[in-house]
Amino acid sequence: MDVQAALAQAIDEILDKMAFLYLDEAEPGELPDTFDHYTQTTFVGPGRGTLTICFSQALAAQMARNLIGIRDEDELFEGTLEDAIREFTNMVVGRTLTLLSPEQAFELTVPTMVQAVAAPGDKEASYTVMGLLEDEPFMAVMRVA
Numbered sequence: 001m002d003v004q005a006a007l008a009q010a011i012d013e014i015l016d017k018m019a020f021l022y023l024d025e026a027e028p029g030e031l032p033d034t035f036d037h038y039t040q041t042t043f044v045g046p047g048r049g050t051l052t053i054c055f056s057q058a059l060a061a062q063m064a065r066n067l068i069g070i071r072d073e074d075e076l077f078e079g080t081l082e083d084a085i086r087e088f089t090n091m092v093v094g095r096t097l098t099l100l101s102p103e104q105a106f107e108l109t110v111p112t113m114v115q116a117v118a119a120p121g122d123k124e125a126s127y128t129v130m131g132l133l134e135d136e137p138f139m140a141v142m143r144v145a
Contacts, residue, residue: 010095039089045106049144059136086111
């Protein structure tokens with residue numbers, strides 16, 4: 001399985017089983033130039049790279065509510081929102097790497113909040129999955145060296 005297919009499959013599986021959301025296709029022009037929240041994790045093993053996931057504020061809130069079972073009328077604290085979308089990132093990178101290399105071990109960093117998607121390195125390949133979740137923009141960028 002190639003990286004693009006593994007990333008797309010991992011996102012679809014986790015959205016479906018954990019967040020109860022479904023990714024609709026979007027053209028690059030339909031997505032904003034910047035997002036409200038960015039999470040990032042790095043991995044090292046048979047290969048190395050980063051995964052950055054981009055969320056609008058509304059999508060991050062909906063995903064957090066779905067992942068941890070908070071009702072719409074209940075208060076969602078910023079720290080809880082960030083914890084939930086960082087955990088989503090952790091699940092996506094873990095599943096992607098398992099699909100790519102089920103017999104290999106990888107070291108992962110704890111996902112962090114970052115300011116933007118980093119520029120690609122000289123020898124990195126870039127893979128992107130983007131679309132709309134509940135009409136809100138979503139993008140995941142995996143860079144592999």
